[in-house]
Amino acid sequence: MIKLLLNGLYPCPDIVAEVMMDEGGQAKSVLDLGSGSGAWCLDVAKQFPHAQVIGVNITPNSQKTHSHNCRFETWDINQGLSPFYGQFDLVHMRFVHSLVDHHTSTLKAIRCLKPGGLILFLKAGPEVTEDRTTLIPAASSRMPDQSWYQRFWAC
Ligand SMILES: C[S@@+](CC[C@H](N)C(=O)[O-])C[C@H]1O[C@@H](n2cnc3c(N)ncnc32)[C@H](O)[C@@H]1O
Structure with missing residues (x-):
């Protein structure tokens, strides 16, 4: 349903394509915070087979599907994100509402980016x-x- 609404895996596909563009063989890296079912990670891993995708969630991932370029880690975002700092070209955070301090977590999520990286936040509105x-x-x-x-x- 979300893919239909967004007409794809994320909004602004042109900007994502630019960020994920191959630059002389250096693998791009993607972090999905609050990855839930892991479906988004697997779709992105399929779309960018040369990228490394990591999904982080407070509960262990139970995906039956595996992908050579996608893995999942169990981590509570409320504990901070320092293990992930400075490593990602694309950080994605969609519908993660249950954080102790959303503002601080958002700033920490931004620090997971490499210079020139892109962060995508998606929030569901109650309207x-x-x-x-x-x-x-x-x-x-x-x-x-x-x-x-x-x-x-x-x-
Ligand atoms: C509404 S789901 C969204 C899942 C996925 N991002 C998506 O858009 O399909 C929210 C996810 O965030 C995870 N989550 C909530 N609080 C978290 C935290 N403190 N640390 C890590 N994951 C968390 C939940 O376990 C759940 O999988």
Whole structure:
């Protein structure tokens, strides 16, 4: 579903292509923070077979699929990211909401980049719209006919 919405694995494919462009045989490296199922890592590893992709998640990865250029590490982002500093051309962080301090974690994620690297943050918004522009208000006891889904996200 996300791939359909993004029309691919990430937004701004032109910028990603530029960052991932082969520069004289030096392998590019990709870090996915909060990699979840690992599906994104495996897709990116397939798309860039000469790159090394690492997925990091607080729980061990249970992917049955293996790839020569993709591995997973179990790590709590709240512990900091110093083991990953300065090593990646592309850092990806999608829908990782449950961090103790999002701002600090974001700054640490940026420090995982090599000079000239690119970081992609994707956050899901709670907005529920009727026609993609008109926001449906959150339901309440006074407005029970509005969106309970919106209310859930607001809470
Ligand atoms: C909503 S899922 C998103 C998964 C994936 N990024 C995606 O977009 O499909 C959030 C993921 O972040 C992981 N996560 C949450 N807190 C974390 C933390 N402190 N350190 C590492 N991973 C964490 C969860 O285990 C989960 O796999």
